Amino acid sequence: MSFKEKLHQATNRNNSLVCVGLDTDPAKLPACVQDKDNPVLYFNQQIIDATADLVCCYKPNFAFYGALGAHGFTTLQQTMAHVPDPIPVLVDAKVGDIGNTAEQYARKFFDVLGADALTVTPYMGTDAVTPFTAYQDCTTFLVCLTSNPGADDFEKQPMGDRPLYEHVIAKAHEWNTDDNIGLVIGGTQPEHFASVRALAPDMPFLIPGIGAQGGDIETAVKNGQDEQGAGILLNSSRGILYASSGEDFAEAARTATLELRDAINEHRNV
Amino acid sequence: MSFKEKLHQATNRNNSLVCVGLDTDPAKLPACVQDKDNPVLYFNQQIIDATADLVCCYKPNFAFYGALGAHGFTTLQQTMAHVPDPIPVLVDAKVGDIGNTAEQYARKFFDVLGADALTVTPYMGTDAVTPFTAYQDCTTFLVCLTSNPGADDFEKQPMGDRPLYEHVIAKAHEWNTDDNIGLVIGGTQPEHFASVRALAPDMPFLIPGIGAQGGDIETAVKNGQDEQGAGILLNSSRGILYASSGEDFAEAARTATLELRDAINEHRNV
Numbered sequence: 001m002s003f004k005e006k007l008h009q010a011t012n013r014n015n016s017l018v019c020v021g022l023d024t025d026p027a028k029l030p031a032c033v034q035d036k037d038n039p040v041l042y043f044n045q046q047i048i049d050a051t052a053d054l055v056c057c058y059k060p061n062f063a064f065y066g067a068l069g070a071h072g073f074t075t076l077q078q079t080m081a082h083v084p085d086p087i088p089v090l091v092d093a094k095v096g097d098i099g100n101t102a103e104q105y106a107r108k109f110f111d112v113l114g115a116d117a118l119t120v121t122p123y124m125g126t127d128a129v130t131p132f133t134a135y136q137d138c139t140t141f142l143v144c145l146t147s148n149p150g151a152d153d154f155e156k157q158p159m160g161d162r163p164l165y166e167h168v169i170a171k172a173h174e175w176n177t178d179d180n181i182g183l184v185i186g187g188t189q190p191e192h193f194a195s196v197r198a199l200a201p202d203m204p205f206l207i208p209g210i211g212a213q214g215g216d217i218e219t220a221v222k223n224g225q226d227e228q229g230a231g232i233l234l235n236s237s238r239g240i241l242y243a244s245s246g247e248d249f250a251e252a253a254r255t256a257t258l259e260l261r262d263a264i265n266e267h268r269n270v
Numbered sequence: 271m272s273f274k275e276k277l278h279q280a281t282n283r284n285n286s287l288v289c290v291g292l293d294t295d296p297a298k299l300p301a302c303v304q305d306k307d308n309p310v311l312y313f314n315q316q317i318i319d320a321t322a323d324l325v326c327c328y329k330p331n332f333a334f335y336g337a338l339g340a341h342g343f344t345t346l347q348q349t350m351a352h353v354p355d356p357i358p359v360l361v362d363a364k365v366g367d368i369g370n371t372a373e374q375y376a377r378k379f380f381d382v383l384g385a386d387a388l389t390v391t392p393y394m395g396t397d398a399v400t401p402f403t404a405y406q407d408c409t410t411f412l413v414c415l416t417s418n419p420g421a422d423d424f425e426k427q428p429m430g431d432r433p434l435y436e437h438v439i440a441k442a443h444e445w446n447t448d449d450n451i452g453l454v455i456g457g458t459q460p461e462h463f464a465s466v467r468a469l470a471p472d473m474p475f476l477i478p479g480i481g482a483q484g485g486d487i488e489t490a491v492k493n494g495q496d497e498q499g500a501g502i503l504l505n506s507s508r509g510i511l512y513a514s515s516g517e518d519f520a521e522a523a524r525t526a527t528l529e530l531r532d533a534i535n536e537h538r539n540v
Contacts, residue, residue, distance in 0.1 A: 023371070063367060063374035069347075069382050073340040094367050096391050097333060098418040101293070104333035112339050121366050123393040123413060125420020143393060148368040150395020153441060159429045171423055 002137035003116040004180070006088035007204070011056040011230055016261045017221070017268070019090070020051055021208070021237030022060040022079060026068070028242055030249045040068070043249075044079040047241060050250040052084050054257045057117075057233050059206070062093035080114060088116035090206065090233070094143055096121030102131035110135045119143060119184055119206070122168050129175050136178045139204065144168045145196065147186025147209030169199045182206060187234070190219035197224055208235045210260070217260075221267035229270035236260055272407035273386040274450070276358035277474070281326040281500055286531045287491075287538070289360070289476070290321055291507030292330040292349060296338070298512055300519045310338070313519075314349040317511060320520040321527045322354050327387075327503050329476070332363040350384060358386035360476065360503070364413055366391030372401035380405045389413060389454055389476070392438050399445050406448045409474065414438050415466065417456025417479030439469045452476060457504070460489035467494055478505045480530070487530075491537035499540035506530055 001009075011017065024040050036042040048058065060079060065072035080089050091113060095105045109115045110132075117139040120132050132140040145155055145165040155165045172181050185196055187209030196205070205224055210217060217234070224232045240260070244252030271279075281287065294310050306312040318328065330349060335342035350359050361383060365375045379385045380402075387409040390402050402410040415425055415435040425435045442451050455466055457479030466475070475494055480487060487504070494502045510530070514522030 025370075025374075061367075061371055061374075063365075063371045063378065066343075067374040067378040067382060069378075070340040070343040073336075073343060077339075092367075094365070094391075095333075096364050096366065096393075096413070097331075097362075098416070098420065100295075101331055101333045104295075104331075104337040108333065108337040108339075112337060121364075121391050121393055123366075123391055123424060124416050124418060125423030125425070127418045127420040129420075143366070146368070146394050148394060148397045150368065150397040150399075153395030154393060154429075154434065154437065155395070157429055157437070159424075159427055159434065164424065164429065164434070167424060167427070 001086060003088050003139040006086045006116055007056060009086040010088065013086070014054055014056060015265065016054055016056045017230065017232055017234050017264050018055045018257055018261045019057040019059050019206070019233040019235040020047065020055050020240050020257065021092070021235045022047070022058055022241075023064050023237040024241060025064060030245050030247070032247045032249075038075060041075050041078050045082050046250040047253050048082050050254040051240070051257045052087060054254070054261050055087060057088050057090055058083055059090045059092050059235055061237075062091055077113060090117040090119070090141065091115040092119045094119045094121050096124055096128050098124055098127045099131070102128055106132050106135060110138050117141060117182070122171065126171070126175065133175055133178060133180055136180060139180045139182050141182040141184050141206045142168060142172055144183040145185050145189055145192060147188040151186065151189070166199065169196065172200065172203065176203070184208070185224070187220055190216045190223065193220055193223035197226070201226065203231070205232045206235065207232055210234045210236050217263050218267050221264050225268060229268040234260070234264055271356060273358050273409040276356045276386055277326055279356040280358065283356070284324055284326060285535065286324055286326050287500065287502055287504050287534050288325045288527055288531045289327040289329050289503040289505040290317065290325050290510050290527065291362070291478070291505045292317070292328055292511075293334050293507040294511060295334060300515050300517070302517045302519070308345060311345050311348050315352050316520040317523050318352050320524040321510070322357060324524070324527045324531050325357065327358050327360055328353055329360045329362050329505055331507075332361055347383060360387040360389070360411065361385040362389045364389045364391050366394055366398050368394055368397045369401070372398055376401050376405060380408050387411060387452070392441065396441070396445065403445055403448060403450055406450060409450045409452050411452040411454050411476045412438060412442055414453040415455050415459055415462060417458040421456065421459070436469065439466065442470065442473065446473070454478070455494070457490055460486045460493065463490055463493035467496070471496065473501070475502045476505060477502055480504045480506050487533050488537050491534050495538060499538040504530070504534055
């Protein structure tokens with residue numbers, strides 16, 4: 001099943017636009033999981049079990065697994081195997097390379113890991129993107145307008161008559177012949193959601209920065225959703241994973257997810 | 271020892287500006303290594319043994335190891351452990367992420383893998399770069415002007431009075447307080463070497479695209495070298511790794527490296 005179809009099914013079944021970011025940091029795990037054979041895997045499995053009926057997607061950030069070495073890659077594979085159908089998995093790796101190197105990355109994330117979607121950095125242009133979009137059933141989310149202060153350095157700088165990130169959107173349309181491109185739009189940029197949605201009415205947006213980074217949920221949902229009241233994946237990582245550092249961490253994660261889901265749904269046009 | 275010091279020593283000892291790209295593709299290995307326990311590792315060790323007195327750096331591209339899963343990470347660690355001092359290892363991963371995620375990547379590549387230098391994509395701005403430059407002894411090579419056709423899409427587009435990649439160079443100077451930033455400048459962009467060197471007289475340039483991608487060695491060296499006749503790492507991967515598909519693959523790699531080294535040295539101001 002394609003990413004889009006999985007996302008559609010999971011969104012409807014769970015009535016949710018919440019994406020849980022599995023950015024699991026071994027240093028931040030509750031004491032009660034530290035004695036498990038693989039604390040990160042056990043923790044992830046508990047989080048998934050507690051939230052799988054409340055989310056539309058899971059998003060592991062590859063950096064957190066890569067930092068653990070070879071063992072991390074296996075842990076990520078095992079985590080992804082634990083996600084029940086039809087919930088899709090979007091791997092956040094922000095890769096950006098060309099030609100046969102990009103093909104290697106696409107193979108790694110889509111074939112070896114089995115990701116349904118991937119984040120890709122578009123700086124190097126067409127031949128850094130098309131090796132990923134060639135996987136028609138997978139969705140490639142282009143890093144477009146991010147939620148960090150550094151977005152001012154290049155992304156928002158004017159390039160001719162519009163900022164660089166709008167050029168990325170224009171190129172995204174050119175590359176979107178298989179209708180499998182999405183955009184990463186930072187949650188702390190709410191003033192831009194309406195204009196970005198107008199430029200890309202049908203593309204899914206991955207919106208990080210809700211929660212720990214302090215994005216404005218109401219504005220993001222009202223201005224970011226598509227005509228069907230969907231098309232946005234609102235990601236929260238730390239706010240859910242570390243909602244409690246006690247033995248109730250999974251219950252607390254569930255409560256935090258439920259609250260976020262409902263806060264989002266208040267503003268959906270459905 | 272810092273990357274810069276290692277590079278300086280290796281360049282002088284081996285009288286070389288050649289960087290060998292260890293982009294080892296299991297599908298392209300000679301038949302004679304296929305029966306080894308770990309064909310990629312064995313092949314890399316043979317290549318390193320045959321070229322270590324002729325190069326200034328090795329550059330494994332992380333994609334080729336990531337595509338092999340957990341086993342690939344271990345293979346890369348073992349490959350890097352085989353590189354003799356003082357030759358530095360530059361890991362080409364083109365990572366680009368922010369805050370605590372960037373810190374995870376920095377930890378992965380500099381601490382866990384032990385890379386001396388790393389390629390980083392600057393699209394997301396300051397907070398996507400400074401977590402890497404905080405490792406003072408390591409050098410961060412910013413993806414700046416690349417050798418692929420897609421460089422026309424964004425990198426070379428005018429942003430105000432100069433192209434985007436020149437803004438990256440201007441920011442690189444701001445971020446270079448510890449004198450540990452380099453630039454990735456594609457070897458198929460020889461007409462730009464003189465202007466980029468004028469803008470960054472003292473930064474090392476990683477120049478991919480020599481060899482398989484057909485860059486012009488003479489122009490790259492004449493216009494790219496710094497005042498000491500160094501400051502450029504001319505990378506060749508496929509032209510060296512796959513110089514022969516027979517049992518003489520390592521000898522052929524040595525011959526190809528020697529020829530490239532001497533072709534480069536013809537044009538150095540030393």
